[in-house]
Amino acid sequence: MVIDFHAHIxxxxxxxxxxxxxxxxxxxxxSPCTDGTAAGLxxxxxxxxxxxxxxxxxxxxxxxxxxxxxxxxxTANERLIFFGxxxxxxxxxxxxxxxxxxxxxxxxxxxxxxxxxxxDEPKMLKIYDxxxxxxxxxxxxxxxxxxxxxxFRTSPKQFANVAKQMQGGIMIAAHFGGHDQWDDxxxxxxxxxxxxxxxxxxxxxxxxxxxxxxxxxGSDKVLFATDSPWSRAEEExxxxxxxxxxRQEKDNIFYKNAKRILNV
Numbered sequence: 597m598v599i600d601f602h603a604h605i606x607x608x609x610x611x612x613x614x615x616x617x618x619x620x621x622x623x624x625x626x627s628p629c630t631d632g633t634a635a636g637l638x639x640x641x642x643x644x645x646x647x648x649x650x651x652x653x654x655x656x657x658x659x660x661x662x663x664x665x666x667x668x669x670x671t672a673n674e675r676l677i678f679f680g681x682x683x684x685x686x687x688x689x690x691x692x693x694x695x696x697x698x699x700x701x702x703x704x705x706x707x708x709x710x711x712x713x714x715x716d717e718p719k720m721l722k723i724y725d726x727x728x729x730x731x732x733x734x735x736x737x738x739x740x741x742x743x744x745x746x747x748f749r750t751s752p753k754q755f756a757n758v759a760k761q762m763q764g765g766i767m768i769a770a771h772f773g774g775h776d777q778w779d780d781x782x783x784x785x786x787x788x789x790x791x792x793x794x795x796x797x798x799x800x801x802x803x804x805x806x807x808x809x810x811x812x813x814g815s816d817k818v819l820f821a822t823d824s825p826w827s828r829a830e831e832e833x834x835x836x837x838x839x840x841x842x843r844q845e846k847d848n849i850f851y852k853n854a855k856r857i858l859n860v
Contacts, residue, residue, distance in 0.1 A: 597647050598645055598648075598820065598850050599646075599647060599650065599850065599851045599854040600646050600648070600821055600824060601735075601820060601821040601854050602652055602795040602819075602821030602823050602824075603637060603649040603652065603822065604632070604823070604824060604825065604826075605630075605633055605634050605676075606633070608635075611632035611636075612632070615628050622742040622743060626826045629825045629827070629829075630824060630825040636825075637824060638675060640824070641675065641829070643830075644829035645833065647851070648674075648676075648854075648860075649676055649677070649824065650678075650702075650858070651668070651671075652679050653668055653678065653679065653680075654681070655681040655711075656711065657683060658686045660681060661683055661692055665681050665696065668699075677858065678701060678702075679704055679705045679735060680696035680701035680703070680704050681704075682696060682706065683711055684713050684719065684720060684723060689722075693723075693727050693732065697731070697732065702859075703727075703732045703735060704734055705736075706734060706736050708750045709748065709749060710737075715736065715758060716754040716755075721761060724767065725762075728762070728763065728764055728765025728766075729765075733767075733857060733858075734765070734766070735770060735793070736755075736767065737770050738752075738770050738774040738775065738792075739752075739771050739773075739775035739777045740771075740777070751780065752773055752774045752780040752781045753780060756785060756788055758790075762789065767789075768791040768792065768819065769781075769785060769791070769792050770795050770796075770823070771795055771796050771823070772792050772793070772794055772795075773792040773809075778801065778802070785813070787813065790817070791817045791853075792809075792817065792819070793821035794819065794822075794836065795821035796822075796823045797831075798832055799827075799831070807839060807840060810839075810849075815846075816848055820832070820851070833850075
């Protein structure tokens with residue numbers, strides 16, 4: 597079984613424009629492998645052997661929260677599990693988190709670059725605490741983003757600061773804890789209660805460092821992910837299968853951890 601914990605799609609009417617805009621923002625660094633629609637992702641999952649994708653919508657302004665979540669509720673199915681859209685600049689974060697819970701979402705996705713916040717600023721710590729108290733998972737973009745210039749707002753050191761103050765709950769640092777910051781991932785995130793996903797991806801990680809981080813941090817806190825449509829699932833699956841890990845460790849990463857924390 598394979599669960600992709602980090603995927604992106606858009607409403608059918610917006611998908612062509614959204615995918616083009618995001619592709620342009622990367623300066624051509626990434627090429628999409630789907631058309632950004634639910635049907636396109638599902639067909640690609642069938643092609644690549646992905647059983648479930650966890651869709652991570654990003655609200656770039658507070659006014660997008662309600663309509664994005666309404667679309668997500670109507671698009672979700674047994675193979676497309678959605679996190680809720682949320683924006684930290686909402687005028688009532690508790691109201692919006694409560695509504696996300698009422699709609700049945702498993703978590704929320706945050707992106708500090710797109711949403712203009714620092715990972716460990718006091719305002720965000722209050723939001724994290726409330727989301728965790730309501731049983732939500734939080735998945736954060738982490739590290740390099742080609743559309744923005746450094747210094748980036750989600751460093752491994754900041755994740756470590758958050759981990760020290762978390763009162764339970766599950767926070768996931770995407771891109772293996774911080775894209776292109778994996779020395780600092782080893783220094784600051786390994787050994788904490790922060791989960792990491794494998795998105796964007798195996799063509800960047802140093803083989804030995806990936807294995808070292810998995811072994812040191814624990815395969816029970818690593819989630820398979822692709823950041824679809826920005827990396828190819830079949831290549832990510834093959835790369836993980838080629839790693840010198842036990843079958844149990846690979847299964848943890850491919851699906852067992854996801855099933856456990858999503859309760860599916």
